[in-house]
Amino acid sequence: MAQHASQLLPSVILLLGLVIYTVSQRGAEEQFKTKPNFIIILADDIGWGDLDVNQPEKQTNNTPNLNQMAQQGLRLTDFHSPASTCSPSRAAILTGRYGLRNGVTHNFAVNSVAGLPLSEVTLPQLLQQAGYYTAIVGKWHLGHNGPYGPNNRGFDYFLEPQVIRLRRSVHGGCYSKVGLPLVENGSIVEQPLDLRALTEKYKSAALRIIHGARARAQPYLLFVTSAHMHVPLAPTVANSSGDGVYAASLRELDGLVGAIKAAADETDKGNTLIWFTGDNGPWEQKCGGSAKQTTWEGGHRVPTVVYWPGRIPANTTSSAVLSGMDIFSTVLSMAGIAPPSDRCYDGIDATNILLHGEHSGHEFLFHPNSGAAGKFGDLQTVRAGKHKAFYITGAN
Numbered sequence: 001m002a003q004h005a006s007q008l009l010p011s012v013i014l015l016l017g018l019v020i021y022t023v024s025q026r027g028a029e030e031q032f033k034t035k036p037n038f039i040i041i042l043a044d045d046i047g048w049g050d051l052d053v054n055q056p057e058k059q060t061n062n063t064p065n066l067n068q069m070a071q072q073g074l075r076l077t078d079f080h081s082p083a084s085t086c087s088p089s090r091a092a093i094l095t096g097r098y099g100l101r102n103g104v105t106h107n108f109a110v111n112s113v114a115g116l117p118l119s120e121v122t123l124p125q126l127l128q129q130a131g132y133y134t135a136i137v138g139k140w141h142l143g144h145n146g147p148y149g150p151n152n153r154g155f156d157y158f159l160e161p162q163v164i165r166l167r168r169s170v171h172g173g174c175y176s177k178v179g180l181p182l183v184e185n186g187s188i189v190e191q192p193l194d195l196r197a198l199t200e201k202y203k204s205a206a207l208r209i210i211h212g213a214r215a216r217a218q219p220y221l222l223f224v225t226s227a228h229m230h231v232p233l234a235p236t237v238a239n240s241s242g243d244g245v246y247a248a249s250l251r252e253l254d255g256l257v258g259a260i261k262a263a264a265d266e267t268d269k270g271n272t273l274i275w276f277t278g279d280n281g282p283w284e285q286k287c288g289g290s291a292k293q294t295t296w297e298g299g300h301r302v303p304t305v306v307y308w309p310g311r312i313p314a315n316t317t318s319s320a321v322l323s324g325m326d327i328f329s330t331v332l333s334m335a336g337i338a339p340p341s342d343r344c345y346d347g348i349d350a351t352n353i354l355l356h357g358e359h360s361g362h363e364f365l366f367h368p369n370s371g372a373a374g375k376f377g378d379l380q381t382v383r384a385g386k387h388k389a390f391y392i393t394g395a396n
């Protein structure tokens, strides 16, 4: 009898293993069905007023898709980038922490050896660990060497024009002839990159990611970090000049947003959150002293629209004081993921503001110096309610 039982044992273990595997697969599939997808679109150097509906009196029509997204979702009118330049803002968005905590207070340069400190835990890392497919399409700017690249910081996939390697051409200060590489998962796939064809590449990669994740029934994080509206502006519309180039670039960015939204709606409408915002304000040439790098409003108040049909009430506006750092806490909360408890976070969970019409944002929101004056990263401007105190201003 004992011998008979011992002969049966391997079969029983095998059967049990199959049952556990099947149940766990079903469990994973059920989980995927309920986990929302997240698309975060981060424009570069975009101005608050570049969104048509933020300044209706100007009667511009450069952002019809974003206008429609605002009409079908929530427009946040008092939303601020966490810093007034690229790298510190992106680091804070992905970690939910000010640069003084996450270590990124300056822009990384072509000769920077490191990047976002490896001790930092990123939003894509946490989502990836929870079963999400994670992808970044566009500018990374948080370290381009060795372990500091996107694949090692939580992204399964990246497609990045390495703008950090951009150098001015000697031809009259123009940007026309640069050896800019397009990098996909660590390999150069095009060099020099044709900037005028870049938006189409962003679009096809983004749509491939959305459709691919849907085909696998896997939730996803798609982080689209377009180089629009950062110079050099290179819209596909030829022969533009002056303001025409800027407006054409804006319309191109808006078209990209529209294509991504259409793909999200087509594949998983009602289960996909789209959050559009900017990494910092525009160049000084566009808006005078209140520009990127400064802690004046133009430096960090960015156009922001959040869209989730069926979950976020349509055609709503909130003036809650919010920050790009809140994306970290809010997305994790919606995905049912708790961030590591061994560190402090500066972002807040804005779920109730997005989904339930609450209006209580940050009681205090600090704006770090981003190169205009004072020490990089120091919090020397603070917002409290309708008041804002400057301790060091920089440009006027």
Ligand SMILES: [Ca+2]
Pocket: 044, 045, 085, 086, 230, 279, 280
């Ligand atoms: Ca920027």
